[in-house]
Amino acid sequence: MSGILGILPGVRIVRTPVARVLGVLSGLLLVLPAAGCGLIDTGPSAKDVAKAFLSSFAAGNHAAAAQRTDSPEAARRLLTQTHESLSPKSVTAKVTDVTEGEGRNPTTIGSAVSWNFGKGRVWSYTTTMELTRNGEGWAVHWAPSVLHPDLAAQQTLEFQEHEPNPAPILGRDGARLMGPEKLVRVTVVPKAVGPDRAGVAASLAEGLSPVAPSITRQGIMKGLADTPDDQAYHVVTLRRPDYERVKPEIYELPGVRFPTRTELITAERDYASQVLPAVAEQLQDRIDGTSGWSVVTRNAAGRQVQTLHNTPPKPAKSVSTTLSxxxxxxxxxxxxxxxxxxxxxxxxxxxxxxxxxxxxxxxxxxxxxxxxxxxxxxxxxxxxxxxxxxxxxxxxxxxxxxxxxxxxxxxxxxxxxxxxxxxxxxxxxxxxxxxxxxxxxxxxxxxxxxxxxxxxxxxxxxxxxxxxxxxxxxxxxxxxxxxxxxxxxxxxxxxxxxxxxxxxxxxxxxxxxxxxxxxxxxxxxxxxxxxxxxxxxxxxxxxxxxxxxxxxxxxxxxxxxxxxxxxxxxxxxxxxxxxxxxxxxxxxxxxxxxxxxxxxxxxxxxxxxxxxxxxxx
The missing domain is CATH 3.40.710.10 (DD-peptidase/beta-lactamase superfamily)
Structure with a gap:
């Protein structure tokens, strides 16, 4: 081998068949890249995993989305709860940018999310998520901030609708004939009444008699019988002064509830009784205005923490009638x-x-x-x-x-x-x-x-x-x-x-x-x-x-x-x-x-x- 290999002193030369040498070298060539440069694809990229997560989340497939995270059960619970609470018409989510980490650092993915609640109500924002490697490849590192950057642990999102006060109804001279006022609805939840339904019905009818003499025990009993146990039977709606008058007699009755709502009423009882209520009903679209809405966070105790989005309601313009x-x-x-x-x-x-x-x-x-x-x-x-x-x-x-x-x-x-x-x-x-x-x-x-x-x-x-x-x-x-x-x-x-x-x-x-x-x-x-x-x-x-x-x-x-x-x-x-x-x-x-x-x-x-x-x- 003169001219090619120098012979070192003390080294024994063993002649090896050419095929065996080539096989060994070939094995070295296959092994070295995997151990060194990472040029061979071993699974989906971080971006691909993030896109799959967002796609499943937007489609409402929360179980599939959760499987792309490193905490599937916690992710599934919050994703499902959020979707049920917000009740969107549709959701879109897409990757906006990728920042690859060096060495063992996680890759950061930016995303844009839009919730469509119908009637032109769309909530859009951006957030980020981190993807880390585990034994099976890339996974979204789960945290509530994946859903929204301001959502913290033990918090949930909630959609709220805000109805504007109905527009007043005016007379020909500008006098207010009907205006918005908070009314008290007297309701009864059957399952909360207890065993003595007849007694509660009798006490409620008697308590209401000074302001609503047409309400009877028999009528309340029939209403309760026709109402599902977990729903509320509406007995009567009272003006605030009337409610305050009978409150001491009815407030402590079991199963009786007193939600309030704002409605149009006349300043004087039964004023234009066959006209103004009909106007308010037929022209409801003109009177109601445009609802406002917001998205808020609540903590584990149910207390509102932060308002993430707010569109205030827009009251309608007053409706003028020809009445004098x-x-x-x-x-x-x-x-x-x-x-x-x-x-x-x-x-x-x-x-x-x-x-x-x-x-x-x-x-x-x-x-x-x-x-x-x-x-x-x-x-x-x-x-x-x-x-x-x-x-x-x-x-x-x-x-x-x-x-x-x-x-x-x-x-x-x-x-x-x-x-x-x-x-x-x-x-x-x-x-x-x-x-x-x-x-x-x-x-x-x-x-x-x-x-x-x-x-x-x-x-x-x-x-x-x-x-x-x-x-x-x-x-x-x-x-x-x-x-x-x-x-x-x-x-x-x-x-x-x-x-x-x-x-x-x-x-x-x-x-x-x-x-x-x-x-x-x-x-x-x-x-x-x-x-x-x-x-x-x-x-x-x-x-x-x-x-x-x-x-x-x-x-x-x-x-x-x-x-x-x-x-x-x-x-x-x-x-x-x-x-x-x-x-x-x-x-x-x-x-x-x-x-x-x-x-x-x-x-x-x-x-x-x-x-x-x-x-x-």
Whole structure:
């Protein structure tokens, strides 16, 4: 081997086969890189593990995410608890940066996390995690800060929603008709009551009786029976003064709870009871505003530690109605003392804006009778019959007409009230004195659809979709038979009207055509069944004169001192004909109104209520 290997003294040369030498060298080449430079891949990288962890976490697969950590059980518990507490619509999480540690130092991974709670509510932030090696490769070193940098040990995250106070509801003059106030809900949790349910129910009903006399032991027992044991049965909602009044009697009862909530209420109990609650319900989206929300941390004791995100609530703008506080109060003071169901509706003819909708407690028990009740209108319907006759061209207000004590139409006898007989008088006088016989004859001689058309010209039978309330004006069907038209002619046949409908009638006369009713400002009323062409001006002028004559010389002279009032009285029999409702409908200036007293016997009481109402407006 001269020239290649020098021979060292004392070294013995053993000749080895070439194949064996190459095998040994090859083994050295395979072993050395693994022990030295780390060029061979031994598993997923730290970044890959972090991405897998974040992907499983975002997908809600908490068990899989936890297996990527060095403390799987602790990670799974906190991840699951957090997801349940926050209840997101979705979660996204991704790696943003990687800082590799040198030697045995951990690798630090930055991540961006977004929680989507729906309705545009997104909470985004960045955090970091450390990845360390274990016997199986890289793992996330578990700590609560992996979820959020400010989340410490023994803490949890919580999502909170913050409802704004509902917007107030205002009247036409800016007066606050409804405003937000904290109310106390009296509730009972069945499983917390104990064995003596009947005793607790009896004590609760007795304790509530001074402020809620309609609550009974039987009602509470039924409510508890129908409510799951771990849920709360809502007994009643109380204003704060009422709650404080009965608190000593009910506060210590087992299972009874008193959560509070903010709701819109009127300053005076039962004020505009059939209007304002309906406005608040129908326009809830406009009133509620935009909820706020926050994410907070809580410690092991449940105490809030830190607010991590906060979006404050945004209250809505106030809702303005057309109601007049002055007119509404006048109407309520006129009907509230009455022992039987009564209602007043008032409207501004020039605009169709409702000024008042009032009814008393007996009426409230039957629903919104002021707006949707259907009653025979009695002689107030003679306004419609008079219009139909005037529009026919057969008569005017000066035309002599007969007003006998009774008349017969196709075999049916129709009497005047108390059988009065005026003989032959001008139509205006027959209207003012309310001659049934005259108007029965006029109606019988009209075409079958004449009363229907005239009624719709004055808004009776028209259909409206009025934002804030539901209304029914009434119905005036076509009458083929003369005897049916005769009965309808003085409001005792098949015609029906609500106080709202008769207000539309008088407002249409005052305005010269049907106005479009409205309750909420900046809203539009839809007319689903419109009126025909408005009446002629000549007919309207004569109707106004005839209605004024009712107050000056007719059946409502009691109102002669109430200003330039024009109107019509009505005694409307119902049932077997032995009982009657009392009506007065009319207008004064730019205010039209209708007064209904159910089961009043005559119209005289309705006229007296109208006088009381007008005296305060």
């Amino acid at each position: 506080d002055r007119v509404q109060k006048a109407a309520e003071s006129a009907v509230d003392p009455l022992p039987k169901a009564a209602a007043i509706v008032a409207m501004q003819p020039s605009t169709g804006e409702l000024l008042a909708v009032a009814q008393n407690a007996p009426a409230d028990r039957n629903g919104a009778v002021s707006l949707t009740g259907r009653y025979p209108p009695g002689s107030t319907f003679k306004i419609v019959t008079a219009l139909a006759a005037l529009e026919s061209g057969r008569v005017d207000m000066h035309t002599p007409v007969e007003c006998p004590a009774t008349t017969v139409v196709n075999g049916r006898e129709i009497p005047n009230a108390h059988h009065f007989d005026l003989g032959t008088v001008p139509l205006r006088t027959a209207f003012a004195k309310s001659c049934n016989t005259t108007f029965a004859r006029l109606a019988a001689d009209l075409p079958p659809g004449a009363l229907t058309t005239a009624a719709r010209q004055l808004g009776l039978g028209a259909d409206f979709v009025i934002p804030g309330i539901t209304t029914i004006t009434g119905e005036v069907p076509r009458a083929q038979q003369p005897v049916q038209r005769a009965s309808n002619g003085f409001g005792q046949g098949t015609v029906l009207a609500s106080p709202f409908g008769m207000t539309m009638v008088t407002a249409s006369v005052a305005h010269g055509g049907m106005p479009t009713p409205k309750l909420v400002r900046n809203s539009r009323t839809e007319i689903t069944r419109s009126a025909p062409e408005p009446p002629s001006q000549a007919s309207i002028d004569q109707l106004r004169t005839m209605m004024r004559e009712v107050v000056k010389t007719g059946t409502a002279t009691e109102l002669a001192q109430a200003g330039p009032v024009a109107g019509k009285t009505g005694t409307a029999q119902y049932g077997d004909g032995t009982r009657a409702h009392g009506w007065f409908v009319g207008y004064r200036g730019d205010m039209a109104f209708a007064v209904l007293l159910t089961d009043a016997g005559t119209s005289e009481k309705a006229v007296a209520v109208a006088r009381n109402f007008l005296g305060k407006t």
